[in-house]
Amino acid sequence: MRTNTLSVDLRAIGGLNMQGNSDQKREFLRHTVATLAYRGRKAVTGVGQDFGVSRPHRGCRAPVEILAHVGDLLAWALSLCGGRHVWTDSLQHA
DSSP: OOEEEOOOOGGGSTTOOTTSOHHHHHHHHHHHHHHHHHHHHHHHTTOOTTGGGOOSSTTSOOHHHHHHHHHHHHHHHHHHHTTOOEEEOGGGOO
């Protein structure tokens, strides 16, 4: 299992001001998750069964690898919310 420790100040990303009240933070989180769900669904609607493992070019990630990476990013964000800075590459464990 490969785990890296990272330190990130989320306020520095995109100029976000996360000093607001909990309602503002909750709305930001709700919007972010809803956007991910909408765009993710749109990208895979109507595709064939072999879409997840297809590669447009040699050396490109397959869609299933891209989605695994997005999952890793979400898990990393959750660890940041818990005060930890943990990155885990799920493809290393597959």
